[in-house]
Amino acid sequence: MVKNHSEQSRMVKRKKKRKLRRRVYFILIPLIIVFAGLGYAASLYIKADSAISNSYEDDGREKSKLREAMVDPNVDNISILIIGVDESNHRGNEGNSRSDTLILATLNKEEKSIKLVSIPRDSLVYIPEVGYEDKINHAHFFGGPQATIETVENLLNIPVDYYVKVNFHAFIEVVEAIGGIEVDVPYEFWESNSDDKKNSIHLLPGEQLLNGEEALAFARTRKLDNDIERGKRQMEVIKAVIKKSLSVGSVFKLGDVIDAVGSNMTTNMTFDEMKSLVSYGLNGGGLDIESMTLEGANYQPGKVYYWKLDEIKLAEVINLLKNHLELDSAEVVNAIN
Numbered sequence: 001m002v003k004n005h006s007e008q009s010r011m012v013k014r015k016k017k018r019k020l021r022r023r024v025y026f027i028l029i030p031l032i033i034v035f036a037g038l039g040y041a042a043s044l045y046i047k048a049d050s051a052i053s054n055s056y057e058d059d060g061r062e063k064s065k066l067r068e069a070m071v072d073p074n075v076d077n078i079s080i081l082i083i084g085v086d087e088s089n090h091r092g093n094e095g096n097s098r099s100d101t102l103i104l105a106t107l108n109k110e111e112k113s114i115k116l117v118s119i120p121r122d123s124l125v126y127i128p129e130v131g132y133e134d135k136i137n138h139a140h141f142f143g144g145p146q147a148t149i150e151t152v153e154n155l156l157n158i159p160v161d162y163y164v165k166v167n168f169h170a171f172i173e174v175v176e177a178i179g180g181i182e183v184d185v186p187y188e189f190w191e192s193n194s195d196d197k198k199n200s201i202h203l204l205p206g207e208q209l210l211n212g213e214e215a216l217a218f219a220r221t222r223k224l225d226n227d228i229e230r231g232k233r234q235m236e237v238i239k240a241v242i243k244k245s246l247s248v249g250s251v252f253k254l255g256d257v258i259d260a261v262g263s264n265m266t267t268n269m270t271f272d273e274m275k276s277l278v279s280y281g282l283n284g285g286g287l288d289i290e291s292m293t294l295e296g297a298n299y300q301p302g303k304v305y306y307w308k309l310d311e312i313k314l315a316e317v318i319n320l321l322k323n324h325l326e327l328d329s330a331e332v333v334n335a336i337n
Contacts (some may be wrong), residue, residue: 003132008050017082023096023110023142027213028052028076029161031311035294037089041329043255044254044255044258045257048258048262048271049263049271050260050262051259051261051262051263052262052269052270052271052274053270053271054262055262055265055266055267056266056267056268056270056271057266057267057268058268058270059145059146059163061268063159063161064153064159064160065153065159065162065198066153066157066158066159066163067145067159071161072159073107073109073162073276073323074276075106075107075109075266075278075307076109077107077109077202077324077325077326078106078161078162078325079104079105079106079107079159079160079161079162079164079321079325080104080105080107080160080161080164080269080306081102081103081104081105081148081149081152081160081162081163081164082101082102082104082105082144082147082163082164082166082322083099083101083102083140083148083163083164083165083166084099084100084101084102084168085097085098085099085140085166085167085168085193086100086105086143086167086168086194087166088272097137097140098137098138098139098140098141099119099121099136099137099139099140100121100312101118101121101219101234102118102119102136102137102148102152103115103116103117103118103119103234104116104119104152104156104158104159104160104209104320104321105117106324106325107277107280108114108324108325108326109279111288112279112280112287112288113289113290113324114237114280114287114288114290115278115284115289115290115291115320115321115324116238116289116290116291116292116294117260117291117294117317117321118231118232118235118291118293119136119155119230119231119293119294119296120136120227120230120293120294120296120307121135121137121226121227122136122137122227122305122306122307123135123136123137123155123191123294123296123306123307123309124136124152124299124306124307124308124309125151125155125309126151126154126155126214127139127142127147127150127151128147128151128154129142129143129147129149129150129151130149134152135306136148136152136155139145145163145165145266145268148163149157149163156314156317156318156321157318158318158321158327159327161267161324162267162270162273163267164265164266164267165265165266165267166261166264166265167264168194168216168294169194169262169263169264170217170260170261170264170265171212171219172212172213172215172216172248173212173259173264174212174241174245174257174260174261175210175211175212175215175216175241175258175275176211176243176260177253177256177257177259178210178241178245178253178257178258179244179253180209180210180212180215181209181215181237181241181244182208182209182210182240182244183207183209183210183215183218183233183236183237183240184206184207184236185204185205185206185207185208185218186200186205186225186229186233187202187205187212187224188203188204188205188226189202189203189221189223189261189317190216191203191216191217191220191221191223193216193217194213194216196313197302201213201214201217203218204331206306215330218233218237219233219234219237221233222279226298227284227307228293228295228296232291232293233290235293236291238291239289242287242289245257292311292317294309294310294314294317295309295310295313295314296309296310296313297310298306
């Protein structure tokens with residue numbers, strides 16, 4: 001009986017040990033996952049810090065000339081000018097390219113909302129850098145991001161607080177990194193790829209998953225319509241990229257996204273300033289993005305084609321942006337004079 005009792009005691013002890021081990025495992029496994037997640041988050045943080053720091057360019061401006069004081073993106077509503085360029089070795093246009101895409105984003109801190117305004121690249125506007133009217137995409141050729149910023153501020157009378165200049169190669173790599181994007185292709189078309197290989201991209205109409213090269217072709221083509229529709233497609237692509245990037249399935253692809261953007265971007269935003277934008281993506285109600293394009297009409301006074309902006313519609317957009325940034329609307333009249 002003593003022996004049996006001893007054996008029973010050992011069995012009870014072994015069972016207790018097994019239960020204890022199971023409890024330890026149940027505690028350790030979530031902790032390991034959490035710490036692995038924290039480790040990944042830390043690596044992303046370090047990678048983003050390095051990428052953005054390497055992309056940073058001091059443009060010599062403490063603030064926009066339309067601001068009374070410097071802005072702090074942690075507390076203030078801000079604007080960011082997105083300049084898309086197609087610069088490459090095979091084109092031989094690095095440093096003196098025209099802008100292919102111009103989008104002004106205004107961000108409202110309290111609402112956690114973003115308004116995106118696409119400015120058609122053929123828009124006829126006054127370019128301060130040269131002192132005469134020309135297509136707005138020529139501003140970048142004349143004087144890079146600074147000349148482009150001055151031109152946009154002169155057109156909209158809206159302060160441009162920051163700029164982000166991105167090469168199309170980044171766009172392709174970002175789309176590839178997140179596994180493609182879903183868009184609705186409006187019609188069948190053939191388009192050149194990023195290496196200018198003619199008719200190498202062929203898309204059929206309908207909703208579909210596009211890879212990087214296909215998404216770029218979708219965003220740049222205007223063979224069957226015009227700059228307005230092209231601007232709308234670019235907005236659709238940007239929103240699709242943002243939506244996919246913020247999805248749970250793309251979390252572990254963010255490192256590749258950072259690599260893609262970091263090697264193809266220049267900006268006057270510091271890493272600390274860019275970190276403040278994370279709060280927009282963490283908005284519990286979902287990111288509120290509204291997109292629009294500056295309306296107008298075809299205009300060809302001679303051999304050159306332009307997009308003549310509708311001044312009434314332009315004033316409406318200016319008012320909307322000023323309200324979104326919570327600026328004094330009294331300056332709107334000056335923007336269209």
